[in-house]
Amino acid sequence: MRSYLSVRVCNFSQLCAKIGTKRSVVKLYFHGKKTRKTKNGDRPRTRKSPLTVRWCLIQGFHTCNALILRIEEERRREMTLKVYGHRLSQPSRAIIIFCKVNGIDFEEVTIDFTTGKHRLPDFKEINPMAEVPAIVHGDLKLFESHAILCYLASAFPGVPDRWYPADIISRAKIQSILDWHHSNLRRGALNYCINSALGPVRSLPLNPQAAIEDEKILSASLSKLESVWLKGDAKFLLGNLQPSVADLSLACEIMQLEVVDEKDRKRILGPHPKILEWIDNVKCATSPHFEEVHEHLQEVKARIALLKSA
Numbered sequence: 001m002r003s004y005l006s007v008r009v010c011n012f013s014q015l016c017a018k019i020g021t022k023r024s025v026v027k028l029y030f031h032g033k034k035t036r037k038t039k040n041g042d043r044p045r046t047r048k049s050p051l052t053v054r055w056c057l058i059q060g061f062h063t064c065n066a067l068i069l070r071i072e073e074e075r076r077r078e079m080t081l082k083v084y085g086h087r088l089s090q091p092s093r094a095i096i097i098f099c100k101v102n103g104i105d106f107e108e109v110t111i112d113f114t115t116g117k118h119r120l121p122d123f124k125e126i127n128p129m130a131e132v133p134a135i136v137h138g139d140l141k142l143f144e145s146h147a148i149l150c151y152l153a154s155a156f157p158g159v160p161d162r163w164y165p166a167d168i169i170s171r172a173k174i175q176s177i178l179d180w181h182h183s184n185l186r187r188g189a190l191n192y193c194i195n196s197a198l199g200p201v202r203s204l205p206l207n208p209q210a211a212i213e214d215e216k217i218l219s220a221s222l223s224k225l226e227s228v229w230l231k232g233d234a235k236f237l238l239g240n241l242q243p244s245v246a247d248l249s250l251a252c253e254i255m256q257l258e259v260v261d262e263k264d265r266k267r268i269l270g271p272h273p274k275i276l277e278w279i280d281n282v283k284c285a286t287s288p289h290f291e292e293v294h295e296h297l298q299e300v301k302a303r304i305a306l307l308k309s310a
């Protein structure tokens with residue numbers, strides 16, 4: 001933590017310049033925040049600065065250590081990463097697992113898209129596309145899971161390079177898998193799961209006819225995945241020895257098949273032993289978070305069974 005013991009100021013402008021904070025923020029701390037009573041009569045906590053700090057500033061030529069430390073603390077709080085998602089959502093799971101595996105401090109905010117919460121104005125302020133996942137990190141609001149994974153891997157210094165390597169060629173190859181994913185594997189897997197099992201959970205009808213077409217796209221994508229990026233005895237995509245953001249994103253997509261009927265899942269994944277082995281590798285490399293975050297799918301599966309029997 002930076003020490004401000006030597007910071008001496010005589011007015012707001014100097015203080016703001018020294019600590020690189022907006023004048024309005026410093027004033028807020030200095031004067032405290034005006035508060036109104038809430039419905040139940042409580043007064044919310046104010047951020048009144050300690051008297052000593054106030055006195056220091058009034059005196060005009062004093063060290064503002066306590067005030068500055070409070071501002072820094074608030075900044076850190078504001079910088080805490082917020083992940084808006086839902087564990088039924090494949091891309092949300094990838095982000096949650098990524099944060100957990102890499103020890104990134106984050107707050108998980110559940111947006112239940114099965115009941116339309118993603119269309120509420122507050123969430124659309126964060127993601128105007130009304131989809132989970134999205135993140136808020138300081139002033140940054142970001143949506144699209146692949147962009148988020150790449151941002152997290154680059155913005156947090158403790159994340160090992162192999163997740164999204166600095167080397168531009170390795171990075172470009174990962175990017176190419178991520179781009180392919182959205183219009184192929186995801187298209188097939190997402191629509192197949194909705195049309196064959198998940199629909200009723202989201203108040204949508206099942207559509208067995210569409211599911212047949214979705215399965216064709218999904219199976220073709222699985223074959224491509226095996227023959228292009230998992231060729232030879234590759235443990236992870238691109239023949240890497242450790243998983244990258246692409247492994248995590250694609251593995252979470254395929255895991256969505258946990259919610260479909262067991263015989264359908266076996267029919268689709270059975271012909272792809274390399275895929276099954278690779279998913280196990282991703283699971284092992286990110287254990288126990290991978291399993292823990294995917295547990296939610298079992299609850300969804302139980303809900304599907306209940307809706308079916310009703």
Ligand SMILES: N[C@@H](CCC(=O)N[C@@H](CS)C(=O)NCC(=O)O)C(=O)O
Nearest residue numbers: 089090091113131132133144145146
């Ligand atoms: N391309 C987006 C896809 C996000 C997405 O499809 N999210 C789904 C949940 S998995 C969603 O929020 N759907 C809301 C809706 O369809 O109304 C990403 O990778 O983040």
